Every structure is written in C-alpha cells, then in structure tokens.
Amino acid sequence: MRSLFVLLCVLTIFNSEAQTSVLNQADSLYSNGNYSKAIEVYKTHINQDEVYAKIARSYVAIGNYDSALEFYKLAAEADPKNGLILYEYARLLSKTKNFEASIEVFNKLMNIDYRNPNYHYEMGLALERMEDDSTALNRFRSAYDLDQTHQKAIFKIAKHFLIKRKHEISHRYIDKGLESYENNIELISLKAQNYYYQDDYHNARAWFQKLIAMGESSEFIHEKLSTLHAEFSDYELAIEQRKLVLKYNPYSSDAMLLIGSYYNRLKDYKNAEKYIRQSLALKDVPLDYEYQLLGTVLNRQDKNKEAIEAFQKSLKENPENISSEFYILSTKDKYYADLDTKIKLYEDFRDKYPDTFYSKFASKRITELKEEKFLKAED
Template identity: 55%
Template sequence: MIRLIFIFLLLVFKTEAQTSVLNIADSLFAHGNYSKAIAQYKVYDNPPEVYHKIAKAYIAIGNYDEALINYEKGVETNPKNTLLKYDFGKFLYRTENFKRAAEIFNKLVYTDYKNPNFHYELGLSLEQLKDSTAQNRFFSAFQLDSTHQKAIYKIARHHLKKGHNKLADKYIDIGLSSYKNNKQLISLKAQNYYVRNQYENAIVWFEKLLELGESSEFIHEKLSLSYAQLYEFEKAIIQRELALQFSPKDATSIYVIGTYYEKIDDFKNAEKYISKALSILDKPLDAEYAKLATVLNRQKKYKEGIEALKKAVKENPANEFSSFHLAITLEAYYADYDAKIKGYEDFKKKFPNSKLKAYADERISSLKKEKFLKVEKKAD
C-alpha cells in the first residue's frame, strides 16, 4: 500500500513539474524570450504537444529551417490537428514554398470544404504558381463568405486587369457595402474610373484614399493626371509635386510639372522645371528641348530658345518641326533681314519636300519685301 502511495505521489510530482516546465516556457515565449522558451519546450516530456510552439519560437528569431523541421514533426505526430496544418501552410507560403503550401491547403479544403479561408489561402498559393484555377478558390471563398474582403479584392482586381469594368465595380461595391473604408477596394474603385476616363469620379475616390491617410507616388500621380485632364492645372501641379517627393529625380514628373506651368502661363516656372528635367533625362530629347524653346520664346528669351532648338535638332536631325521652329525663332531674334531669311532657306535645303516649305517660302517673300521697303525708306 505504501509503495502504491509512493508511486502515485511520484507521478503527481512529475506531472506538476512538467506542467511547471510548460508554463515557464509559455511565459518566456509570451515575453519575447524565444530562445529560452525553446530550451524549456525541449525538456517537456510530451514533444508532440509543443512542436508547433517550438516552430513559432524559431520563426520569431528568424530560424526558418528549424521552424520547418518542428512544423513537420508536429503535423506528423498530430495528423488530425487542422489548426496546426493551417499554420504550417501559412508558414510554407510566407517562406515561398508555394507548391507544398498548395498541397497542405488543398488537403484542408478537402477536409473542410465550407471553410472560406482554406479556399482563400489555397488561392494565394495557386496564384504564386501561376495556376489559373486560383480565381476559382477566391470565388469559392466569396461564395462561402460574401463579406470576405481579401477574396473580394482578388476577384475585383482580376476583373479590372481583364478589362471587365462592370464586374469589377460589382465586386468592389459588394466589398465596400460591408467595409466602406477598405483602402484596397477604394483604390480599385478609383483606378476603375481612371481607366475609363471618368476623371471626376476617379478624383473623388483617389481623394478618399488621401482622407484615410494613404499617400503614395501612384495615388498622387494619378490624381495629378486626372486634374490635368479636367484643365485644373494648379491642382495637377500640387499633386505631381507630392508624387515627386517619393522620387525626387523623376525627370518625367519634373518635365510634366513644367508643361503644366506653361498651361497657366507661368513661363518662369515652366522654364525652371523643363530645364531641370532635361539635365536628368537620358534619351532622345528633341520634343523636350522644343518645349523648352517654346517656353523661352514666350518670355522673349530668343537667344536661349535658339540654343534649346539647336539641341533639339541635334537630338533628332530628321524632326522637321524642330528645324522649322528654329527658323521662326531666328526670325524673332535677329534684327538683320538676311539672317532672318537664311534661317528659312537653310530649312528648305534640309527639307526640300516638307509640307512646311510653302510657309517658309511665304516668310522668305515677306521678309524680302520688308527689307526692300526698309531700304527704300532710308533712300528717301
């Protein structure tokens, strides 16, 4: 009898000791002492019960190889633990082991077909594997839970990319009906209006993103372009400047801001931005130099305009419009009639079959008459 009591007490003490080990390990984990928690879990006498905890602790310290080993042991010793398999599948996805993740989630879908998240996670893995059936999984998740925001986003984005604008709108509106501040769906809503050239509506939804604290180069750029389409160039400039904060050396944005300033007759700022863009750009720049020349000419800076146009011609000698623009600017700059005339004659020699030849002939004729009348007047 005494022997039985002794054995019973020994078992009680051992059980309490192991419970204490587990409690200490859990406490260490909860307080972020992951390595110490792992050491405690490893002395626990029922390893299958703590493999998943060890795996999570290894994830926390960035040792994914050991995490994988312990997840595999956990799944092997707990084959009916659905939650463990679900966590394992998400771990495989996060570590870009998409094929194995898809296998895990596929089994989970088979085990519990009515769980929408199993379908959604399987869809994510299939998507990474470029498997077209991913959309079927997202749709199944939506059918099982019509408020599943992540599945709705995937479906709506798919339709937007395919150009199915009405279907995209349908799913976006369904999602927003249950979560009106879903930033991802609001972004899709704005983009859906933008690609259909419905700029006023696009602005409303892009602005809503800003109200919700979102700010990105993409949002500000698209807002700027939308305002420009509506001829609201001051607002377009503000938004493009905000976009520029994300990429300060984006020559395209700098150049576009310059063209917007030109639209509102602020030629000083137009010159500033276009000149800055030209100093950064590394591509054929005939159109950009020609634009700069236009801005300079509007300020009667003809000498600078001539230099800009010479660069435009050098960038693309075959562009007859740049050469003709140069002839016009030479006429405006030079007081000497022969110099004015020579600009047009040089153009005719370079482009003898140009459609602009008739206008060049007209200007040459007019300038010769002006020169003759001026000489006659002096003689009198």
C-alpha cells in the same frame, strides 16, 4: 505491496506536477518573448507530442523557419486532425515557397472543414505564387462564396478583373466589399483605377481624391490625380499633385516638363521657363555610354548589324566618343567580307585619329588584313 503502490502514485503525481511546472515555465518564457529559452525548456518536456507545435511557433518567432517547419511536421503527424496546427504549417510552407507541400496540407484542411473560407484564400495565395492564376482565382471565389465579407478575397478577385479590363465585374466585387468595410483603401484604389482606365475621369478623380483625404500618398496616386486635374483644366491642382510626384522622383524630367506646361497654361511664364529649363537640363545627358554598352552586348551575341546601329546612336549622342567610332569599325570588320573595304575603313580611321590610342590597333589590323589579302592572292 500497498506501500509500493502508494509510492508509485506519489511518484506519478510528482512527475506530473514537475512536467506541468516545466510546461508553465516554457509557456511563460514564450509569452514574455524569450523564445530561444522557451525552446530549450519545451524540449525537456517528457511528452514531446504535446509541445511540437509550441516549439515550432517559437522557432517562427525567432525567424528560424527551417526548424519551425521540422517541428510543425512532427506536430501534424502527432495530431493530424488539429486544424490550427495544419493551418499554421500550411501558411509557413507557402511563406517559405514550398508551394506544392503547402497546397497538399491545405487540401487536408479542406477535408476537415471545407467551409472555412480562409483555407481557400490561403491556398489561392500559394497557387498565385506558383503562377497558376486561373486555379488561384477559383480558390479566391470559393472563399468569397463562403464569406461575402472576406475583404482579401474580394480584393484578389476585383484586381483580377481590373487587369483583364472587365471593369463592370471588378466594380461589382469592389462595391460588395465596400458594403461591409467602406474604408478599405485597397478596394478604393481599385475603384479609382477602374474608372481611370474606363476614361471616366470625373469618377476617377473623386476616388483618387478620396485616397488623398484618407492620408494615402504615393507616386502613382499623385501622378494619376495630376493628370485628371489637367483633364478638367484645373492646372493649379495639377501642379500641386505633380510637385508631389517630384518628392518621390526628384529627377523626373517628364514631371518637370508637365509642370512647365501647366504653368504655361496659367500664363505664369516665369515658372514655366524655370521648370522647362530644369527638364531640358535633365534630358540633356548624353546616352553614348548606354548605347555603347548595348552595342558590345549585341556584338557578343553576333548581332553585328544591330550592334552597328547601337554604336551609331552612341556616336550621335556624343560625336567625340572615339571609342564608339572604333567599335563601329571593328564590328564592320566582322560584318563585312571584302578585304579592301576593311583596309580602307581602318586607313581612314587611322588618318582621322593619328595620335589616339586606337590608331595603333588600326595600324596592326591593316597589316593583318594586307597579309591575309596577299596570301589569298597567292592561292
């Protein structure tokens, strides 16, 4: 009996050591980025409750979010008070647009630790993606109340008030954020935009220039800074920034026209002419196809009057676009009731374009309309 007991103890120790070895091997594979192999080894572990979260993380690492969610759910059921597992699970649910399920898990997390600001912030992101903006703002504010250095929450709140044009409130949150992180580019950008939309061009220019000094570059930044330089008649600086806009949008006729106008202010007429001509060359593109396409779309919605207006604009853009002229005619055919008027329109078109593809359609339609008129007369 004693021998049997000893044997069982030895087997238990052996199995325990074997499982520890399996776990160490899987953890090593995971640490070295061999995630798929790690998953295989984790799944051989006897106590699966211990490795559900690790399997889930491995699936996240290889981008298999459906399987990751499956194992996070198992992990959360096995250890329902493990905040880290629930947090990772909730974030992945939000990332995969399972917003309602994500919010449900975040609520569980708040029951565990309501004073964790990031739970509120991440829940706010899920609510924001559901377009529940007011509730999302409340979560961001809760995150801020719990941690007044929470940069991401501050950005969300400040951006909300910028959009609402409540600039002073937005400034207050931005300033609070910059106290703890003075080089937060997102907050500096919001600061510049607040001043710009307040027409405080002096401060707006200073903050946009700060972004440039920090190595930031975008079409939006250069466009706004160019406009601000021009406000102060610093046309050389305005030109410099507007040329940077062209690097992002090389076919911007508006940017070229503005550069030409700035050169004109500097009395550099040669460059002014160059950029104005380039602007006109880009603008001098007939839009007949675009208006013609719009007309056909309107026709399909039985918006015949609007369709005629679109085709007329197409013809104005390109008077030689016979197809647009025919579309006008065919639309009027549907729009007008008087048969004689329709016949006259088609006859005029046929006489004007006798050798075109469309004249055959016109002749056929004239015949149909005359037959319709004859039948009505007999009635």
